[in-house]
Amino acid sequence: MRKLSLLDKILTEIDQSLRVVHATAPTTERPNPSEGVQATAPLSDTERELISRLMRINHTGEVSAQGLYRGQALTAQREDIREQMERSAMEENDHLNWTDKRLRELGGRKSLLNPLFYWGSFTIGAVAGKIGDKWSLGFVKETEDQVIKHLEEHINQLPAHALADMAILQKMKADEMHHGDVAMQAGGAKLPFLARKLLMPLMSKVMTKSTYYV
Template sequence: MRKLSLLDKVLTEIDQSLRVVHATAPTTERPNPAADIPETAPLNDAERDLVIRLMRINHTGEVSAQGLYRGQALTANREDIREQMERSAMEENDHLNWTEKRLQELGGRKSLLNPLFYWGSFTIGAIAGKIGDKWSLGFVKETEDQVIKHLEEHINRLPPHALADMAILQKMKADEQHHGEVAMQAGGAKLPFLARKLLMPLMSKVMTKSTYYV
């Protein structure tokens, strides 16, 4: 197998970004957690609007995760780290497709800001990978911790009879916890205090607040 040139890699990442934002990205083919859950009671208009907004946030979070993992895989030094990032990206694609399907079922739409968040996250991931694998992995852990926090918040805000949405978010939370643990086991370093307590929460807040509306 020939080694990919820089142009090959750039074209591959552009293709991947288009699949994530505008089409269907490759997945692990795991079953949708909401597939066999019956609807016990229909959502009223206010509940449906809330669930759509929450699912839009989570969908954009997965778009951002794709960008992050792809950027990190591109610049990772160790081959095993690169493979781990690519596997995690595939699992995040499952989340991407589950949330998009639920948005379609509810009559909602994806965020218009998805291309911006994808390439912003890709850039951050590529820079983190270039700095060093231990910091890149530490960045994964902190990112997953932020995702888990807003997933827990969303789970608590869901209407009690939104069982399909609950199942999706619970499975996403379990996967994010696993990704964070695997990153630290692979040699991730704890990020500096300012990055953990200021930068990462700020980035998370910008994404969640903007995509709630746009």
């Protein structure tokens, strides 16, 4: 197999970004957890609007996750870490498509900021991977912890009869926990205090607050 040149890799990443932001990204074999799940009561217009905004946030979170994992895979030093990142990215693609499908069902729209968050996350991931695999893996763990926090907040905001949305977010939460645990088991290092308590929460808040409206 021909070794990819730097130009090949750049073109591959541009193609991947376009798939994530504007098309349907490749997924795993896993089914959509909302399939066959029916709400116990119709959603009101207010409830549909709330859920649509929450799903937009989660969709953008998955766009960011794609950028992060792709950037980390690009600069990972160990082949097993690269493969792990690529598998996690595929599972995040499942989340991406589940939330996209639900957004369309609700009559909502994706965030206009998705390209910005993709390439911002890609850059962060590539830098983290370049610094070293243990820090890159630690970054995955902390990122997933932040995602889990806002998923829990969204689950608590859902109407009790929004069973399809609940099924999607609960499965996403389980996957994020798994990805974080796998990263630490592979040799991830705990990030410094300031990164964990200030930088990561701030980044998460910027993403959630902006995409709620835009």
